[in-house]
Amino acid sequence: MSLYDRAAQFAAFQALSCYEDMIYETGRLTDEYINLTDVAREELDRRFVFLSALIDEGYRPEITVTYFIPDNLKEGGSYAEYTGEIKMIDRIFMRILFYDGEKDITGKIINISNISAIEGEIFSQME
Secondary structure (H helix, E strand, C coil): CCHHHHHHHCHHHHHHHHHHHHHHHHHCCCECCCCCCHHHHHHHHHHHHHHHHHHHCCCCCEEEEEEEEECCCCCCEEEEEEEEEEEEEECCCCEEEEEECCCCEEEEEEEHHHEEEEECHHHHHCC
């Protein structure tokens, strides 16, 4: 029997090669996107205004942002935190750009609509 014919005998089992990946993907858990209350949204807006004023004055405050990352394969996603010096709030594309101090360029970029919390020592100065 030729090698080609021998390989053809086992071709039917090739369909099972992705089975483990499918089982893993089915069992992988995702978080639901949490809609913020009006009070929480107003507090975020106040913090964005405060940050914008500081950035306009030339400050680069360090903040920690909690944000949602949508999953590409299934409904939901996950929440992550990022801490860094804020470079700019892009009001046109509605995103926050962080400063990458090592390379002196723009680093992490996070969409404002995905942000659920902003923390930092700088907010203790808010009135």
